[in-house]
Amino acid sequence: MKNVEKYDQRPLLARLLLNVAPLIFILSISQGANGQTLPGDSFQEGTKPGDAVAGKRIYHAACAPCHGKDGSGDGPVAAYLREKPRKLTDGVFKFRSTPSGQLPTDHDLYRTITAGLHTTAMPSFKALAPEDRWDVIAYMKTLSPRFSDASNFPLKPIEIGNPVPQTCPK
Numbered sequence: 001m002k003n004v005e006k007y008d009q010r011p012l013l014a015r016l017l018l019n020v021a022p023l024i025f026i027l028s029i030s031q032g033a034n035g036q037t038l039p040g041d042s043f044q045e046g047t048k049p050g051d052a053v054a055g056k057r058i059y060h061a062a063c064a065p066c067h068g069k070d071g072s073g074d075g076p077v078a079a080y081l082r083e084k085p086r087k088l089t090d091g092v093f094k095f096r097s098t099p100s101g102q103l104p105t106d107h108d109l110y111r112t113i114t115a116g117l118h119t120t121a122m123p124s125f126k127a128l129a130p131e132d133r134w135d136v137i138a139y140m141k142t143l144s145p146r147f148s149d150a151s152n153f154p155l156k157p158i159e160i161g162n163p164v165p166q167t168c169p170k
């Protein structure tokens with residue numbers, strides 16, 4: 001009873017903020033890390049803006065051996081690889097849903113990290129919890145100045161039309 005009285009005595013603004021906080025949280029996670037969603041994209045589970053501080057620890061444990069401590073692509077393992085790890089400091093990516101020259105969306109990066117890159121040493125990080133994948137993406141984006149340059153945004157994912165209907169008889 002005492003607690004209820006105490007709560008009721010809070011200033012109106014505090015009570016209002018407490019009431020809308022869950023709504024703001026839900027809205028922020030449903031927006032996705034860049035606010036972009038792709039049709040038929042199955043890599044959106046647990047979408048949330050990542051935490052770069054938490055991601056830094058994951059990066060150094062899981063990515064730096066290949067991509068290097070500061071993302072220069074020169075980790076100790078890199079010398080042994082035929083296909084060299086991407087220099088994350090350049091901010092240039094192959095696997096994107098965006099036009100040539102643009103940055104990838106967070107979902108593009110999530111897809112790469114989740115599935116890995118077939119025929120290269122880039123492994124799948126499906127075993128990492130989705131939140132950890134978003135966190136490592138947030139950290140990875142601090143390694144290249146391109147991601148903090150507002151002139152690179154908003155990204156414009158390429159529209160993908162409907163699939164061509166099947167014409168063979170079943």
Ligand code: HEC
Pocket residue numbers: 058059062063064065066067077081083084085086092093094095096104109112113117120121122123125136137140
């Ligand atoms: C065993 C080595 C290795 C590890 C560990 C590794 N990578 Fe990679 N990564 C690679 C290689 C090799 C490539 C380049 C593949 C290519 O050229 O197609 C790559 C490419 C990438 C790309 C570029 C995709 C693109 O669109 O161009 C991203 C993003 C990436 N890695 C992120 C990560 C993250 C994040 C981690 C840690 C969670 C990680 N990698 C761990 C080897 C590794």
